[in-house]
């Protein structure tokens with residue numbers, strides 16, 4: 022909330038169509054000496070679902086963690102390049118990662134609810150950080166987030182239970198609700214369905230389609246069908262010779278799955294990949 | 296909007312403040328160490344020379360004097376404790392590591408951990424009742440027994456941990472050759488864990504070298520030099536204590552100087568242990 | 578504290594070892610295992626023997642004074658009347674002071690070492706803090722007596738007396754030596770163990786917990802205080818308990834700075850005694866079954882208290898490690 026109001030009052034630094042959404046320019050990322058990403062440049066459109074695909078270890082997680090400055094949390098990790106969030110470089114000196122993460126929420130590969138907190142407190146955790154105190158407002162916000170995450174009906178009677186007492190799929194949706202509660206502008210999802218059964222997976226896919234009305238969504242997935250089902254845009258990453266991930270192709274999902282420009286994309290999508 | 300900004304600024308300040316406090320706490324902890332070691336050096340400097348190590352105590356008023364008896368006494372006590380404590384500790388550690396998967400192992404492990412926490416003064420009283428009373432005299436032997444009891448659980452637990460680190464492939468390879476299990480343990484696991492076992496013993500020694508309380512009721516102290524295991528014996532920590540609570544400045548200085556030597560001994564052992572353990576299984 | 582799993586748990590089914598081991602082929606195996614078992618059982622035997630021998634030697638005092646031993650404040654070797662209350666009180670009071678000071682500081686150090694310090698600083702700083710535990714008690718006592726106590730007398734006690742003197746805690750003449758000095762020296766001695774255990778539990782918290790909070794827009798401190806610390810709380814409690822175990826039984830350093838009084842008083846500047854220091858100062862001068870028995874009974878009480886504290890602490894550590902191993906991601 023804070024940031025949205027503030028942003029509209031600031032002069033826009035980069036005019037043009039690229040102002041909203043995320044513009045990634047020549048992004049490089051390292052873990053210590055190991056380069057995990059090389060020269061990735063692309064533009065993520067607002068209110069669209071962008072999927073990131075590629076073989077294991079090609080740097081998909083690393084890429085989306087660079088979009089909310091979570092990469093630097095890993096000891097020894099380093100980033101170079103620009104990531105413009107609505108025109109502002111989130112890696113510019115003086116930018117506090119705390120404020121970036123407030124605007125760009127994240128759902129992790131494995132569900133990670135806070136086990137010492139109740140379901141309610143899990144969802145409220147982000148709101149409490151920002152100093153929201155009034156109980157009425159709080160329970161409204163929690164309910165709204167749980168509704169959005171399609172979890173409300175299942176947990177409305179066990180809001181006081183521990184967050185880790187839910188099933189795996191429920192936990193993942195709890196994590197989604199937790200991220201949605203603070204009303205970010207962008208939602209990053211790192212293989213949110215990798216630990217889930219088909220039913221839970223399809224619920225989360227429905228959710229993603231519903232959420233794009235209000236959020237810009239970037240979703241990492243190993244599942245081609247899933248990428249085809251939920252996303253508008255697709256980015257395909259592949260390891261280079263030195264195992265650093267590179268962007269091979271980026272474009273409309275439909276076009277990429279029917280008529281890829283790069284033969285490596287085609288090989289990967291059709292499952293003929295080495 | 297201003298209040299949101301205020302909330303953010305307050306959160307950021309709190310974060311910096313708490314991070315700073317944690318750093319400060321660390322600085323305080325480390326400075327205490329440096330202060331203690333520094334003081335022993337500065338205050339004991341007058342006595343930190345070769346004479347102090349080689350000479351025996353002088354009567355009050357006469358210059359010089361050293362702690363030769365005390366050094367020898369401490370060496371004898373530590374050696375005695377090692378001879379009594381290390382073999383048993385090693386075997387107990389071997390048991391815990393190699394056969395300790397069941398309930399007995401669980402109990403022994405807990406008992407060892409708990410024994411590590413028994414106050415050394417209680418061990419001293421126990422050995423007084425167990426050895427000194429029946430023998431009718433304070434003695435080097437009882438001091439050694441007390442120190443051995445204190446180091447035993449330390450050696451046992453470290454040995455266990457270190458032997459467990461020996462990769463299972465070693466064990467399996469040895470067993471596949473058809474040699475009996477005990478040979479496998481003695482000739483494969485133990486040598487493989489040698490560094491660790493030495494480490495455990497050294498940790499035990501570091502732990503007992505500076506012990507004072509249990510020696511008061513067992514070794515007692517002796518100003519006339521080593522007179523056999525059945526007689527009272529001098530020890531550096533005991534002498535530091537007696538000098539420290541005395542009323543004389545030169546004795547205080549000698550307490551500082553002896554403390555410096557003792558601290559150096561313990562620090563050197565600890566640093567060696569650190570160096571040895573940092574190189575295991577890389 | 579996280580340990581490698583036991584070899585038998587992971588590398589081979591137990592029945593396989595057993596089958597192999599039970600084969601009568603090698604009598605050496607039987608001999609070796611029996612000897613090792615005896616060595617291991619000697620630890621248990623030691624604990625049992627300690628209890629029995631101390632109980633036996635304390636018996637004259639136990640039968641003579643009964644439970645009154647713990648509630649009486651008289652300690653009169655001439656009349657042969659002994660009560661332990663002031664010593665028990667001294668032990669509890671100094672340990673309480675020590676925990677009050679040591680737990681926050683140790684927690685700060687542990688957080689710094691596990692969460693905040695730059696990687697190059699972690700190992701050397703951890704090592705230095707651990708070295709604090711290697712300083713012999715008697716050396717710390719010497720330092721406490723000649724360096725710390727003068728500072729406590731003036732300015733610490735003088736200042737506390739003049740600004741907070743309306744509290745009974747800070748009344749009375751500033752001796753320097755006394756409960757406060759004893760508590761502070763114990764804080765120094767408990768700090769390394771609390772720090773080490775707390776640091777290990779913090780380091781065992783899965784990074785996904787930290788990251789979950791950070792990704793919500795938490796500051797560094799918020800991620801620690803709201804995600805990491807709650808997750809590690811049982812380990813932190815265990816760290817405090819083990820530190821308490823250390824403080825309760827420490828002898829020499831306290832003996833040298835506590836001032837050898839014998840009273841139950843709220844005044845922290847007053848000289849006192851702990852169970853351990855009372856034993857250390859008087860045991861060698863004691864004569865007669867009753868006097869010696871009373872001091873041994875003090876040792877027995879101390880033994881029982883530290884035993885309970887340590888068992889609870891150790892079980893808690895084990896439980897925490899097991900939980901971290903199951904729940905860790």
Ligand SMILES: Nc1ncnc2c1ncn2[C@@H]1O[C@H](COP(=O)(O)OP(=O)(O)OP(=O)(O)O)[C@@H](O)[C@H]1O
Pocket residue numbers: 052055057075076077078079080081082083084095264
């Ligand atoms: N914490 C880390 N420390 C060091 N190297 C890392 C770390 N995390 C990832 N890497 C390395 O960076 C590269 C990219 O990893 P990343 O996790 O981004 O891959 P990914 O595409 O998400 O794979 P997956 O599909 O298996 O999740 C890999 O080579 C990996 O080994």
Ligand SMILES: [Mg+2]
Pocket residue numbers: 081082083130211
């Ligand atoms: Mg990944």
